[in-house]
Amino acid sequence: MSLLDETVEIPRRTMTLFFVIDTSGSMAGSKIGAVNDAVVNVLPMLEEISAENPDAEIKVAALEFSTTCNWLYSEPKPANEFVWQDVQASALTSLGAACKELASKLSRSGFMKAASGSFAPAIILLSDGAPTDDFESGLATLKQNNWFKAAIKVAIAIGDDADKDVLTQFTGTNEAVFTVHNIDALKQIIRVVAVTSSQIGSKSSTAGDTTKQEQVIAEVKSAVDNIGGAEVASAPASTASYDDWD
Amino acid sequence: MAELKTNDRITLVGGGSVKIKKELGRGGQGIVYLVDMNGKDMALKWYLNAPDNYFYTNLNNNILNGAPSDAFLWPKALTERQCGSYGYVMDLRPKNYFEFGNFLMAKAKFASFDAMLNAAMKICNGFMMLHRFGYSYQDLNDGNFFIDPKTGDVLICDNDNVMPQGEKSGIMGKARYMAPEVVAGGIPDKYSDRYSLSVILFMLFYANHPLEGAKVVACPCMTEAYEKKFYGSEAVFIYNPNDKSNLPVRGIHQNVIRRWPVLPAVLRETFTREFSEEMLRNPQKRMIEQNWEKLIATLRDRLVICPNCKGETFIEEDKNTCMDCGKTIDITLKLKLGARTLYLTEGTNLYIDHDNMADVQVLRDASAGMLLLKNLSPDATWTAETPSGKLKAVAPGEMMPVKAGIKVSFNQSTKGEITDNH
Ligand SMILES: Nc1ncnc2c1ncn2[C@@H]1O[C@H](COP(=O)(O)OP(=O)(O)OP(=O)(O)O)[C@@H](O)[C@H]1O
Ligand SMILES: [Mg+2]
Ligand SMILES: [Zn+2]
Numbered sequence: 001m002s003l004l005d006e007t008v009e010i011p012r013r014t015m016t017l018f019f020v021i022d023t024s025g026s027m028a029g030s031k032i033g034a035v036n037d038a039v040v041n042v043l044p045m046l047e048e049i050s051a052e053n054p055d056a057e058i059k060v061a062a063l064e065f066s067t068t069c070n071w072l073y074s075e076p077k078p079a080n081e082f083v084w085q086d087v088q089a090s091a092l093t094s095l096g097a098a099c100k101e102l103a104s105k106l107s108r109s110g111f112m113k114a115a116s117g118s119f120a121p122a123i124i125l126l127s128d129g130a131p132t133d134d135f136e137s138g139l140a141t142l143k144q145n146n147w148f149k150a151a152i153k154v155a156i157a158i159g160d161d162a163d164k165d166v167l168t169q170f171t172g173t174n175e176a177v178f179t180v181h182n183i184d185a186l187k188q189i190i191r192v193v194a195v196t197s198s199q200i201g202s203k204s205s206t207a208g209d210t211t212k213q214e215q216v217i218a219e220v221k222s223a224v225d226n227i228g229g230a231e232v233a234s235a236p237a238s239t240a241s242y243d244d245w246d
Numbered sequence: 247m248a249e250l251k252t253n254d255r256i257t258l259v260g261g262g263s264v265k266i267k268k269e270l271g272r273g274g275q276g277i278v279y280l281v282d283m284n285g286k287d288m289a290l291k292w293y294l295n296a297p298d299n300y301f302y303t304n305l306n307n308n309i310l311n312g313a314p315s316d317a318f319l320w321p322k323a324l325t326e327r328q329c330g331s332y333g334y335v336m337d338l339r340p341k342n343y344f345e346f347g348n349f350l351m352a353k354a355k356f357a358s359f360d361a362m363l364n365a366a367m368k369i370c371n372g373f374m375m376l377h378r379f380g381y382s383y384q385d386l387n388d389g390n391f392f393i394d395p396k397t398g399d400v401l402i403c404d405n406d407n408v409m410p411q412g413e414k415s416g417i418m419g420k421a422r423y424m425a426p427e428v429v430a431g432g433i434p435d436k437y438s439d440r441y442s443l444s445v446i447l448f449m450l451f452y453a454n455h456p457l458e459g460a461k462v463v464a465c466p467c468m469t470e471a472y473e474k475k476f477y478g479s480e481a482v483f484i485y486n487p488n489d490k491s492n493l494p495v496r497g498i499h500q501n502v503i504r505r506w507p508v509l510p511a512v513l514r515e516t517f518t519r520e521f522s523e524e525m526l527r528n529p530q531k532r533m534i535e536q537n538w539e540k541l542i543a544t545l546r547d548r549l550v551i552c553p554n555c556k557g558e559t560f561i562e563e564d565k566n567t568c569m570d571c572g573k574t575i576d577i578t579l580k581l582k583l584g585a586r587t588l589y590l591t592e593g594t595n596l597y598i599d600h601d602n603m604a605d606v607q608v609l610r611d612a613s614a615g616m617l618l619l620k621n622l623s624p625d626a627t628w629t630a631e632t633p634s635g636k637l638k639a640v641a642p643g644e645m646m647p648v649k650a651g652i653k654v655s656f657n658q659s660t661k662g663e664i665t666d667n668h
Pocket of ligand 3: 573
C-alpha cells in the first residue's frame with residue numbers, strides 16, 4: 001500500500017460541551033419541553049461542526065439536577081452518538097450538589113481523559129430558579145477545579161425568577177448570564193451558545209488578549225440583539241489563572 | 247444582523263446587481279450566498295456585521311488591483327452599502343475542491359505525490375505573487391485552501407483580510423497557525439505569513455503539526471495560556487535536533503512518524519531549519535517563497551515512477567530503492583538540465599519550469615526496448631541535437647528516443663542533455 005493511502009486522521013483535541021440543566025419542578029411544562037427540543041435540534045449542528053473541524057472533536061455531556069443530579073451518559077459522547085433522552089421536571093433545585101458532581105468529573109480520571117488532550121470545556125448552565133441546597137459550598141468546591149477555571153461558562157436564565165446572582169457566581173461574570181423571556185428565545189439561545197462555544201477554538205481571532213469565554217460572550221451578545229425576548233447584562237469580565245490540572 | 251432572502255437584489259459598486267438564489271453556508275463573519283450576476287452563478291460573501299470603512303476601502307482597492315495569481319478566489323465586485331451591511335462577489339468554488347482540513351482529517355486524500363507537489367507549488371507561488379503585489383495575507387490557516395485531490399490544483403479563499411504589507415486588518419489569525427511573534431501580540435505581516443506558510447506546507451507533506459509532539463500532547467487542557475507557550479514563547483519543533491522534548495508520539499502522530507524518514511532529506515533539512523529556534527525568533531530570516539518553489543521543484547525532479555510496482559518514489563543521491571516495494575530502481579538514464587538531474591523511468595512526468603503543467607512524459611517503446619520522451623507542451627516544439635550533430639524537431643505530442651548524448655532545447659532558455667553517466 002502506498003504511503004498516501006496509509007494517511008490517518010490528524011489527532012484532534014477534544015472540546016466537551018456540558019449542558020447542566022435545571023429539572024426542578026418549576027421547569028415543568030413548556031420550559032423543559034423547549035430545552036429538550038433545543039438540545040435535540042442542536043446536536044446535529046454540533047456533529048457537523050465536529051466533522052468539519054480539524055482542530056477539535058466536539059463531545060457532549062449533560063447533567064440534570066433536581067432533588068438529586070444525574071448524568072445522561074456516563075461519559076462525554078460525540079454529538080452523533082448522543083441520543084437525547086427527554087429530561088423530566090420534578091421537585092427541588094440542588095445546584096450545589098450539581099456543582100460538586102461536575103467538579104468530580106472535571107478531571108483526567110473523570111470525563112477529561114482524551115488521549116490527544118482536551119481544550120477547556122464549555123459549560124452551559126440552564127436554570128429558572130434559585131438553588132434549594134447548599135450552593136455556596138458546592139460552588140466553592142467547583143471553583144477549585146482548574147478545568148472549571150479555564151472553561152467557557154455561560155448561563156441561561158429562564159424568566160425573571162431565575163437567581164441571576166447565583167448564575168453570575170457560577171459563570172464568574174454577569175456578562176455571561178443571558179436571560180430569556182419566552183420559549184422561542186430559549187431555543188434560539190441554546191443553539192447560539194452551543195454552536196458558538198463549539199466553534200470558538202477553530203476560528204481566527206481578532207484580538208490577542210481576549211479569553212475564549214470573552215469571545216463567546218461577544219458573539220452571543222451580538223446574536224442576542226436579534227433574538228426577541230433575550231437580554232444580556234454588562235460588567236467587566238473576570239480573569240483566571242491556571243496552573244495545575246488533574 | 248442583516249440576512250438576505252432569495253430574490254433580493256443587491257446593487258454593486260460601479261453599476262449592475264446580483265440576485266440572491268440561496269445560502270451556501272455561513273462562517274464567523276458572514277453568510278455566503280449563491281447569486282446570479284448577469285446570468286452567471288457567482289458567490290456573494292455578505293457580512294453579518296459590516297466591518298468598518300477602512301475594510302471597505304481596502305476591499306475595493308483589492309478588487310481594482312485584481313488577483314495576484316489564478317490561485318486566488320479573489321473578490322471580483324464590491325456591493326454598495328445596503329440592508330445594513332455589505333459584501334463582495336467572487337467566483338464559485340468548483341465541487342471537486344476540498345478544504346485542506348478534509349485532507350488533515352483523511353476524508354480527502356491526494357491521488358499522488360505529483361498532485362501533492364502541485365498543491366505545494368501553487369500555494370507557494372500564490373503567496374510569492376501576493377507578497378510581490380505588496381500585500382500580506384494575515385490570516386493564513388488551514389481553512390483558506392481548497393484543493394483538488396486528483397490534480398493538486400489549489401484555490402485560496404477568504405481574501406478579504408489581505409492588506410498592504412505592514413498594515414493591520416485587525417485579524418490576528420488562527421491558533422496553531424499564527425507565528426510566534428503574533429502569538430506574543432505582534433501584528434501579522436508578510437514575515438508571519440511565511441511562518442504560517444511553512445506550517446501549512448509541513449502539514450501538507452507530513453499530515454501532522456510541526457510543533458505538536460510529546461510535550462504538547464502531554465498538556466491535558468490547551469488553554470489560552472498554554473497556547474501562548476506551545477505556539478509562541480516555548481515552541482519546540484517536533485524534530486528539533488537539539489531538543490528532543492517534543493518528539494512525535496507513536497499511536498498519535500502516526501503520519502509524520504511514517505513519512506519523516508521516507509520523504510527526501512532536503513525536505514527534512516529545510517523544515518528542521520525553518521522551525522529552528524533561530525527562525526522561530528527571527529521572522530526576517532525565514533525562507534522566501536521563491537526558495538520554497540525551488541525546493542519543491544527539486545522534489546519534483548526526484549519523483550519517479552517505480553518500474554517494478556508502478557508506484558511513485560523519490561530518488562535521492564544515495565538512495566534509489568522504491569519506498570513502496572523496496573526494489574532497486576535503474577536510474578542510469580537521466581536528463582541533465584544545468585545543475586538539475588531528472589531521472590528517466592517509464593511513466594514519469596517531467597516538469598521543466600515551475601508551472602504545474604508536466605512538460606515531458608517518459609514512455610517505453612516495448613518493441614524497440616527503448617524509453618521515449620513525449621512532448622506534452624501544447625505549443626512548444628523542441629529542438630533535439632543528436633550526438634552526431636543532426637537537428638530534429640519534436641513537435642507537441644511527438645516523441646523522441648532516450649539516447650545518451652542527445653541535447654534537447656525545450657525552449658529558448660532551457661537546454662538539457664540525456665546522459666547515462668553516474
Ligand atoms: N466562493 C465560494 N463558493 C462556494 N462556496 C463558498 C465560497 N466561499 C465560501 N463558501 C462556503 O460558504 C461557507 C461560509 O464561508 P465563509 O468563508 O464565510 O466561512 P468560514 O471560512 O467558515 O468562516 P470565516 O467567516 O471565519 O472566514 C463555507 O461553508 C464555505 O464552504
Ligand atoms: Mg472563511
Ligand atoms: Zn516500487
